[in-house]
Amino acid sequence: MANAVANYFHFKELKTNFKTEMVAGLTTFISMVYIMFVNPNVLGASGMDKGAVFTATALASAIGCMIMGILANYPIASAPALGINAFFAYSVVIGMKIPWQTALAGVFVASLIFLLITVLKLRELIINAIPSDLKYAISAGIGLFVAFLGLHEGGIIVANKDTIIGLGSFSVASTWITVFGLIFTAFLMVKKVPGAIFIGMVGSTIVGLFAGVIHMPSSIISAAPSLKPTFLEGVKHVGDINTVQLWVVVLTFLLVTFFDTAGTLVGLATQAGFMKDNKMPRVGKALMSDSTAMLTGSILGTSPVGAFVESSAGIAVGGRSGFTVVTTGFLFILGMFFSPLLVVVTSQVTAPALIIVGVLMAQATKQISWDKLEIAIPAFLIMIGMTLTYSISDGIALGFIMYPITMIAAKRGKEVHPLMYGLFFVFIGFFAILNH
Numbered sequence: 433m434a435n436a437v438a439n440y441f442h443f444k445e446l447k448t449n450f451k452t453e454m455v456a457g458l459t460t461f462i463s464m465v466y467i468m469f470v471n472p473n474v475l476g477a478s479g480m481d482k483g484a485v486f487t488a489t490a491l492a493s494a495i496g497c498m499i500m501g502i503l504a505n506y507p508i509a510s511a512p513a514l515g516i517n518a519f520f521a522y523s524v525v526i527g528m529k530i531p532w533q534t535a536l537a538g539v540f541v542a543s544l545i546f547l548l549i550t551v552l553k554l555r556e557l558i559i560n561a562i563p564s565d566l567k568y569a570i571s572a573g574i575g576l577f578v579a580f581l582g583l584h585e586g587g588i589i590v591a592n593k594d595t596i597i598g599l600g601s602f603s604v605a606s607t608w609i610t611v612f613g614l615i616f617t618a619f620l621m622v623k624k625v626p627g628a629i630f631i632g633m634v635g636s637t638i639v640g641l642f643a644g645v646i647h648m649p650s651s652i653i654s655a656a657p658s659l660k661p662t663f664l665e666g667v668k669h670v671g672d673i674n675t676v677q678l679w680v681v682v683l684t685f686l687l688v689t690f691f692d693t694a695g696t697l698v699g700l701a702t703q704a705g706f707m708k709d710n711k712m713p714r715v716g717k718a719l720m721s722d723s724t725a726m727l728t729g730s731i732l733g734t735s736p737v738g739a740f741v742e743s744s745a746g747i748a749v750g751g752r753s754g755f756t757v758v759t760t761g762f763l764f765i766l767g768m769f770f771s772p773l774l775v776v777v778t779s780q781v782t783a784p785a786l787i788i789v790g791v792l793m794a795q796a797t798k799q800i801s802w803d804k805l806e807i808a809i810p811a812f813l814i815m816i817g818m819t820l821t822y823s824i825s826d827g828i829a830l831g832f833i834m835y836p837i838t839m840i841a842a843k844r845g846k847e848v849h850p851l852m853y854g855l856f857f858v859f860i861g862f863f864a865i866l867n868h
Contacts, residue, residue, distance in 0.1 A: 457759025662733020
């Protein structure tokens with residue numbers, strides 16, 4: 433049996449073994465397990481049942497990891513992505529006043545389209561249509577937005593009627609949990625400690641418990657919370673996707689997840705040394721795995737699932753085959769039975785994780801051609817627009833409307849893909865509907 437598994441995952445060819453792969457799987461899990469506690473907090477803001485989201489997050493992550501490992505044989509884990517979950521909760525549900533059930537239907541429809549374009553091998557067409565600079569700007573912009581959310585959730589940045597926003601009060605005890613967590617997590621990250629974000633959350637929780645700001649849970653282990661409040665809700669509400677505004681939301685779910693996943697996959701494949709002639713082997717299977725995981729997540733009741741950059745921690749300790757994330761998947765299933773810990777993982781505990789992930793995502797800015805104004809202006813509008821409008825879709829719209837204009841001004845209009853001209857009109861329509 434062991435030999436059959438080793439042969440299936442090509443251990444010999446990849447110069448790895450069971451011990452290395454299992455340690456890598458555990459490392460990846462420790463690095464990304466925070467999503468089980470952060471995701472219910474973020475989606476809970478939209479009115480979704482936190483317990484159901486906790487179970488949906490664990491199951492979607494487990495299934496996504498196992499599909500990627502078994503089908504594509506890559507040590508790349510999947511889970512509900514940070515950033516797009518904030519778009520789901522804060523921009524779509526709270527900002528646009530769309531019921532979470534309808535937003536979940538949007539994720540379901542986007543995942544079906546994602547699956548279709550993967551099967552039809554339209555990946556190159558879509559990736560090539562949107563210039564790489566704007567893809568990097570989207571990734572970085574989501575990072576700034578996520579960090580802003582973290583700073584606000586943690587009480588470091590608050591609303592101020594005189595200056596719009598301002599520094600929070602440090603006389604509030606819970607804010608100090610965020611401050612401690614941010615300093616502690618940053619220290620661990622700089623020291624390159626595996627699982628730094630998770631360890632930082634544990635440290636913040638312990639400080640909060642000792643300070644009396646966070647109350648002890650009644651138990652540690654319990655049966656997994658019921659999926660009933662969210663299961664199949666997205667499928668049931670597909671008929672509600674009946675306005676241009678909602679189709680723009682679906683398009684945003686699709687674009688952000690697609691490009692975030694594609695960028696993460698290529699980045700991790702490069703780190704692990706899988707890239708050949710600047711191409712990723714089995715990329716079709718990898719994208720198929722991710723799109724299937726996204727579809728599964730939408731059925732269970734969570735925001736879009738995508739490849740997790742924290743997989744780099746497992747790859748760094750030697751993970752080279754899909755068995756790494758099969759191990760991670762099993763650990764997510766075990767994690768379902770620790771839901772009582774949700775009460776101690778407050779927004780102040782998860783805030784530093786959001787800020788640090790924002791820093792990691794903002795690193796994409798170094799890839800943007802800032803020396804070319806026709807690129808820099810729309811890229812900057814995407815990034816700052818997401819943060820200051822509190823909406824990822826608004827930021828993308830601002831940049832995508834400006835891009836053809838600046839390119840034409842630079843006499844580079846012929847370089848703009850027809851799809852980008854099409855999106856120019858789509859987003860103008862989007863703004864017209866929003867402000868109607």
